[in-house]
Amino acid sequence: xxxxxxxxxxxxxxAIAAPPQTPLLYVLRNELNLTGPRFGCxxxxxxxxxxxxxxxxxxxxxxxxGSVNGKHITTIEGxxxxxxxxxxxxxxxxxxxxxQAWIDEQVPQCGYxxxxxxxxxxxxxxxxxxxxxxxxxxxxxxxxxxxxxxRCGTYAAIVDAVLLAARTMSTGxxx
Amino acid sequence: MRTPIEAPITSTLSRxxxxxxxxxxxxxxxxxxQQAQAPAGNSVDPTQLPSWLEIRADNTILARTGRTETGTGxxxxxxxxxxxxxxxxxxSITLILGxxxxxxxxxxxxxxxxxxxxxxxxxxxxxxxxxxxASAQLVVPVTELTVTNGLVSxxxxxxxxxxxxxGQQLDLKIPxxxxxxxxxxxxxxxxxxxxxxxxxxxxxxxxxxxYRIVGQSYPMPGIPAKVTGRTKWSCDVKLPGMLHAxxxxxxxxxxxxxxxxxLDKQRFPTAQxxxxxxxxxxxxxxxxxxxxxxxxxxxxxxxxxWAGLPGSDNLTATLRAVNxxxxxxxxxxxGTVATALAGAARTISASYExxxxxxxxxxxYVAVADVKPDGAVTVWTHSSHSQGLRAQLAHALxxxxxxxxxxxxxxxxxxxxxxxxxxxxxxxxxxxxxxTGKPVRVQWTLQEDLAWSTVSPGWVAxxxxxxxxxxxxxxxxxxxxxxxxxxxxxxxxxxxxxxCSTSKPSNFLALEWVYDRIPAVCQRGFGMTNxxxxxxxxxxxxxxxxxxxxxxxxxVLEGLINEAAASAGADPIQYRLDxxxxxxxxxxxxxxxxxxDWEPRPSxxxxxxxxxxxxxxxxxxNIMRRSNAYWVGIxxxxxxxxxxxxxxxxxxxGLECGKIINPRQLDRCMKSGLIMGLSETLKxxxxxxxxxxxxxxxxxxxxxxxxxxxxIRTVQISRDDQGFGTGGEAANGICxxxxxxxxxxxxxxxxxRIPLTPAYVMRLLKT
Ligand code: FES
Ligand code: FES
Numbered sequence: 001x002x003x004x005x006x007x008x009x010x011x012x013x014x015a016i017a018a019p020p021q022t023p024l025l026y027v028l029r030n031e032l033n034l035t036g037p038r039f040g041c042x043x044x045x046x047x048x049x050x051x052x053x054x055x056x057x058x059x060x061x062x063x064x065x066g067s068v069n070g071k072h073i074t075t076i077e078g079x080x081x082x083x084x085x086x087x088x089x090x091x092x093x094x095x096x097x098x099x100q101a102w103i104d105e106q107v108p109q110c111g112y113x114x115x116x117x118x119x120x121x122x123x124x125x126x127x128x129x130x131x132x133x134x135x136x137x138x139x140x141x142x143x144x145x146x147x148x149x150x151r152c153g154t155y156a157a158i159v160d161a162v163l164l165a166a167r168t169m170s171t172g173x174x175x
Numbered sequence: 176m177r178t179p180i181e182a183p184i185t186s187t188l189s190r191x192x193x194x195x196x197x198x199x200x201x202x203x204x205x206x207x208x209q210q211a212q213a214p215a216g217n218s219v220d221p222t223q224l225p226s227w228l229e230i231r232a233d234n235t236i237l238a239r240t241g242r243t244e245t246g247t248g249x250x251x252x253x254x255x256x257x258x259x260x261x262x263x264x265x266x267s268i269t270l271i272l273g274x275x276x277x278x279x280x281x282x283x284x285x286x287x288x289x290x291x292x293x294x295x296x297x298x299x300x301x302x303x304x305x306x307x308x309a310s311a312q313l314v315v316p317v318t319e320l321t322v323t324n325g326l327v328s329x330x331x332x333x334x335x336x337x338x339x340x341x342g343q344q345l346d347l348k349i350p351x352x353x354x355x356x357x358x359x360x361x362x363x364x365x366x367x368x369x370x371x372x373x374x375x376x377x378x379x380x381x382x383x384x385x386y387r388i389v390g391q392s393y394p395m396p397g398i399p400a401k402v403t404g405r406t407k408w409s410c411d412v413k414l415p416g417m418l419h420a421x422x423x424x425x426x427x428x429x430x431x432x433x434x435x436x437x438l439d440k441q442r443f444p445t446a447q448x449x450x451x452x453x454x455x456x457x458x459x460x461x462x463x464x465x466x467x468x469x470x471x472x473x474x475x476x477x478x479x480x481w482a483g484l485p486g487s488d489n490l491t492a493t494l495r496a497v498n499x500x501x502x503x504x505x506x507x508x509x510g511t512v513a514t515a516l517a518g519a520a521r522t523i524s525a526s527y528e529x530x531x532x533x534x535x536x537x538x539x540y541v542a543v544a545d546v547k548p549d550g551a552v553t554v555w556t557h558s559s560h561s562q563g564l565r566a567q568l569a570h571a572l573x574x575x576x577x578x579x580x581x582x583x584x585x586x587x588x589x590x591x592x593x594x595x596x597x598x599x600x601x602x603x604x605x606x607x608x609x610x611t612g613k614p615v616r617v618q619w620t621l622q623e624d625l626a627w628s629t630v631s632p633g634w635v636a637x638x639x640x641x642x643x644x645x646x647x648x649x650x651x652x653x654x655x656x657x658x659x660x661x662x663x664x665x666x667x668x669x670x671x672x673x674x675c676s677t678s679k680p681s682n683f684l685a686l687e688w689v690y691d692r693i694p695a696v697c698q699r700g701f702g703m704t705n706x707x708x709x710x711x712x713x714x715x716x717x718x719x720x721x722x723x724x725x726x727x728x729x730x731v732l733e734g735l736i737n738e739a740a741a742s743a744g745a746d747p748i749q750y751r752l753d754x755x756x757x758x759x760x761x762x763x764x765x766x767x768x769x770x771x772d773w774e775p776r777p778s779x780x781x782x783x784x785x786x787x788x789x790x791x792x793x794x795x796x797n798i799m800r801r802s803n804a805y806w807v808g809i810x811x812x813x814x815x816x817x818x819x820x821x822x823x824x825x826x827x828x829g830l831e832c833g834k835i836i837n838p839r840q841l842d843r844c845m846k847s848g849l850i851m852g853l854s855e856t857l858k859x860x861x862x863x864x865x866x867x868x869x870x871x872x873x874x875x876x877x878x879x880x881x882x883x884x885x886x887i888r889t890v891q892i893s894r895d896d897q898g899f900g901t902g903g904e905a906a907n908g909i910c911x912x913x914x915x916x917x918x919x920x921x922x923x924x925x926x927x928r929i930p931l932t933p934a935y936v937m938r939l940l941k942t
Contacts, residue, residue: 022463030462035411036404040537041621045873048537077404095403102402106394106843110246110588111401113537118402141882148881149873151537152246152588153850155881157843 005069009034010078011085020066024058025049027065028075036076036115040149047148050116051075052082057123059145076115079122098122101165109152120148121162129170136162217580218355221279221372224347227297228257230305234325234337236261236268241281241355241371242290243273243559244397246588247903248840249287251395255836256291259381259388260298261305262322263336270396273561273583281355281562282371283594288802288899289370297349299378304347308339350375356563356596358570358676364595364661365676366563383834383895390893392839397585409584412543412555414614418447419462420607421469422617423455424627425670427866429481429710436475443468449610453711454670456607458615482865483707484715487633490706491528494635499656499701504684507697515650515695519641523742527731527927531633531861534720535876538587539624544604545614552579552608554601557586563596563663567676571602571668572609590721590851597663597676598629598718606671625876626868627666629718630861632658632706636731646743648754650695651735655728657682658706662716669713680704685724686732687800690754698728715863721851725801726908730929733797733912737778738925746775747796747916759831760805763892764798767807767829770890778920785922785940790815792824795916799909804832804900808849808909811885812917816940819933822883823853823914829890832900838891841902845889848906854879856911856929 002017009032016031023042028034028051040048042061049061052074074082079096095103098121108114117140124131124139131139136159141147150158219226219239229237238257244250250270258265271277273284280293305327310317315329322328325336351372359367383389400406425431432453438446446459446468455476457469485493516522543555552572558564561581569576592598600617607615619627634657641650661678668675682702690696705714740750748768752761773796780793791814799806807829813822828845835841858877862870870876915926924939 019463026463029411030413034404035408038408038410038538039541039618040539041873043621043872045621046537075404076402080403099402103394103398106398106839108246108395108398108401109248109843109847110536111397111406111585112408112587114401115404137882137884141880146873149537149878150881151535151590151851151878153847153854153879154843155850155879155884156846156887158881 003066005065007068007070008072010074011081018065021064023061024051024063024065024068024073025060028060034075034077038112038115040113044145046113046146047116047120048113050119052119052123055126057119076118079118096122097168098125098165101161101168105157105161105164107154107157107161109154113148113150117148117150117158121165124162125166125169130166131162133159133163217276217577219277219279221351222349224297224301224349225344226279227294227349228301230336230340230345232337232341234267234335236263237271238268238294239271239278240290240294241273241275241278241562242287243284243561243583244585245284245559247844248395248837249284250397251393251840252287252836253291253294254396255389255391255393257294257298259386260295261302261325263325265388265393267325275561275565275581280371283369283563284559286370287901287903289373291899293372293374295380296374296376296378299380300347300349301345303378304345305336305339309334312339356560356566358566360677363679363681365663365678366566366595371562383898386834389834389836390838392837395840401585406585409543409555409557409586410538410541410618412584412616414543414545417543417614417616418458418460418611419465420456420458420603420615420617421465422603422619422623423457423469423473423476424623425453425712426478427481428712428714428868429483430478431711433477433479436472438468438472442471448472449607451606451610452670452672454603454606454667456603458607458611481710483710484863484865485707486864487530487860487862490530490633491635493706494633494656497656497703499703502699503682503702504700505697506684507695509652509697509699512650512652512695512697516639516641516652519649520644522639522641523735523739524637524639525735525738525925525927526635526637527734528635529633529727529730529929531630531715532720532855532859533625533628533630533861533876534590534592535625535878536587536589539619539621540600540628541586541616541618542600542604543614543616544601544608546605546608548612550574550578552605553582554579554605555582555584556599556601557584557589558593558596558599558601559589560594560596564593564599564601565596567596567663567665568601568605570676571665571673572605573674591719591723592629594719595661595663597665599665600667602665602667602671602673606667622871625871627713629662629716631720631723632660632717634727636728638731638735640735640739642739642743646745648690648693648739651693651697653698653732654701655682655684655699655731656701657727658703658717660717660719660723662705662718664713664716666713683724684728686728689757689760689798689800691756692754722801722905722908725799725905726852726911729797729799729908730911730915734915734925734927737795737797737912737916737919741778741919744777746777748773749775751798759897760798760800763805763829763831763890764807766892767809767827767890770829770888771809771827773809778916779923780920783921783923784816785924786816788817791921793917793919793921795913795918795920797909797912797916799905801905801908802901803898804830804902804905806830806905806909808913810910810913810917812914812921814918814921814936816922819936819940821857821914821918821931821936823857823885825888826853826885827888827890828906828909830902831892831894832902833897834895834899835891835893835902836899838893841891842889844903845906846887848904849887849910850879850884852907852910853885853914855907856914856931857883858930858932860930
């Protein structure tokens with residue numbers, strides 16, 4: 001049965017009607033037209049669908065929409081605003097440093113996995129603002145529920161980009 | 176109103192000479208500017224310049240190619256190579272890729288070199304035409320004109336391309352040969368016209384030594400949109416009235432339908448079960464309803480039993496028992512080699528093998544189709560060969576290709592599985608749209624993709640080398656046995672009982688030979704049909720995968736070269752240098768060895784052992800030549816005998832591929848291709864029982880994770896005198912032999928099978 005659900009998505013309040021067990025992924029993609037998170041496996045094994053719920057990564061493919069009622073959800077479309085909110089001096093339209101680093105380090109190949117990769121990076125940097133390369137590899141591999149997988153093999157570029165984003169973010173905070 | 180301006184054409188190599196002598200090239204401006212559209216038939220006319228490129232009044236350029244972006248950076252490389260011929264900035268070029276109604280050439284996307292040559296020639300023809308127009312307008316001889324960033328200067332005057340054309344079109348005939356792809360039962364892969372249209376003639380092209388844009392790390396054009404969420408992927412296509420579909424697949428790879436399961440209309444009020452022969456699906460306007468209903472219906476749908484597979488544990492024995500008959504392809508003379516082997520001081524021989532592996536993209540197949548009442552078909556896809564797919568679909572539906580439009584969009588990388596236009600969700604979507612009269616989006620599940628998409632077949636190989644008294648190889652016989660890699664049939668068409676492309680039992684020799692100092696060599700490829708043959712449900716369909724044939728055959732060849740070097744007590748790099756005179760290979764091999772701090776010595780290493788506590792280290796090398804490119808890979812690994820764990824700690828990868836187009840993207844492709852190759856070397860195996868594939872998720876079809884990635888160093892050599900080679904694809908072809916050699920270096924045991932899983936390593940070290 002469809003139920004009324006309300007959450008804050010990328011800073012804006014959104015209300016929809018859906019069966020509460022509908023995975024958040026389909027609500028975001030089909031009801032809210034947020035196509036950043038993507039279907040990879042549907043069983044929490046790859047990371048392509050990752051979004052932030054109250055600042056922490058979750059796999060939207062296995063997260064019932066009803067379980068995030070009232071919470072704050074961020075997809076890659078909302079990362080610039082998330083960054084700007086914590087940076088009074090940031091210009092509107094400025095990309096999140098993680099996104100900028102993904103461009104500067106030329107990370108995506110096919111790019112299919114990269115929305116989830118950037119979400120994982122933002123989550124990691126919120127807990128560990130200055131990770132080593134080994135910590136980045138560990139976080140992207142051993143954080144439950146599964147490793148973030150990239151079949152194109154962009155792992156080296158991702159490590160470079162996370163380290164670059166960490167540098168930019170610490171400079172941004174200092175300045 | 177047309178004002179033809181006659182310009183002479185010639186095949187001399189000077190850009191300036193081009194406009195002076197011989198032939199006839201008509202350059203005219205047609206008013207008003209029109210979209211590139213064929214008069215009819217949903218195809219563009221490849222002989223018309225606007226089908227390839229348009230110069231807009233604002234001095235930007237719209238270029239069209241039927242090739243697509245596969246994730247390695249093609250879109251940047253096309254822009255760079257075209258910009259070079261036109262003397263414009265690559266940023267001023269927008270590309271339309273892969274849409275069959277809006278692009279001309281339609282070749283397959285693995286063929287970057289042919290695709291780039293088409294655009295380069297079109298650019299060169301256009302450049303000459305623009306010079307002619309500028310000369311007339313500025314009243315300055317062509318020989319006194321120069322062009323920078325699309326601005327023509329001469330005699331103290333300037334005019335931009337955009338001003339020259341002023342919203343009109345350059346009416347320039349492009350000479351072409353070839354045809355778009357079509358289903359062809361005489362072709363081994365069922366499809367002819369793989370290269371599509373080929374631009375002919377010999378327009379003067381800029382010498383590589385004068386390149387300014389090619390060779391620069393121009394950023395990949397699609398990345399900002401992918402990073403911000405603006406990219407429209409093929410999974411994002413949404414049409415009015417569109418239905419979401421989930422497929423219900425047969426119980427085994429050979430089953431046929433007995434009875435459809437029941438749909439509980441109470442629980443799934445807007446869902447619908449659809450069927451055409453063995454093609455079964457549930458559709459709904461709501462995606463989650465389609466998913467839930469399909470699961471429920473699948474539980475009660477009945478299929479016939481089938482158990483025709485040998486089981487992956489019996490793969491090698493099964494392949495060994497096949498009567499392979501005569502080779503499909505032979506290079507060299509087996510008799511000559513047999514004589515030379517008989518006369519050798521000693522021989523070494525080995526058998527190598529690998530199980531089935533697969534492309535396994537991060538996004539399972541997805542497609543949207545809209546079939547109109549008049550039979551017009553539009554399909555949105557990420558096939559890497561849109562024209563091939565168009566041909567496959569038209570063939571399945573028994574309609575002329577003009578009825579089918581394929582629109583290309585970004586999606587997860589396919590790594591070769593759509594090269595022949597087949598595989599994929601497109602036929603499912605088209606059939607379901609026909610049945611419902613509505614647009615249908617078909618999203619395969621991961622389990623479905625890992626069970627039902629095409630596979631890169633398992634294989635066995637026998638190789639034998641004769642050595643002289645000094646340990647040099649004097650003769651080599653190399654035989655590969657493998658099911659075909661050419662089955663591009665669309666699964667939906669197979670299941671629905673529609674006409675499909677065909678493919679022949681085959682195996683092809685893919686190695687490009689570099690060991691010219693080995694006097695007698697014979698290679699043979701023995702092929703067969705799909706393992707367990709073709710069934711009403713398709714069976715285990717073999718298909719090519721990134722660096723096809725060559726990565727498998729290179730494991731065998733380079734494996735044996737390493738074994739021979741060890742047997743001769745030689746350093747494996749010096750041993751390779753002793754067997755080739757190819758200077759390009761020698762240069763990149765030495766440069767890579769230096770970057771890896773390689774110290775010459777034979778393998779195994781002094782501390783090699785098969786058992787005992789702790790971790791052993793080893794290093795190994797391999798090389799490969801592919802498509803005018805020379806590759807070197809040097810692996811350093813750690814082996815833990817007590818657990819069987821193999822970790823590649825460092826990998827140095829060297830490449831000389833003629834003129835490097837984009838060094839930074841090449842660096843990215845070398846590293847990422849290497850990750851894919853290491854994944855195959857260490858982890859990947861498609862498992863199956865007698866009925867079905869059993870490795871159907873990421874916990875059972877394992878691929879490399881970030882923590883398993885080695886430290887990677889790259890070495891690039893660019894040269895101006897060898898044209899272009901391919902660098903984006905093949906790094907995955909130089910992993911397995913280097914890792915296997917490093918394993919031998921550490922343990923003294925030659926692995927002749929991949930993947931080097933802990934279980935296999937433990938078995939290997941016990942022997
Ligand atoms: S799609 Fe959610 S983890 Fe793979
Ligand atoms: S970039 Fe293609 S799967 Fe990660």
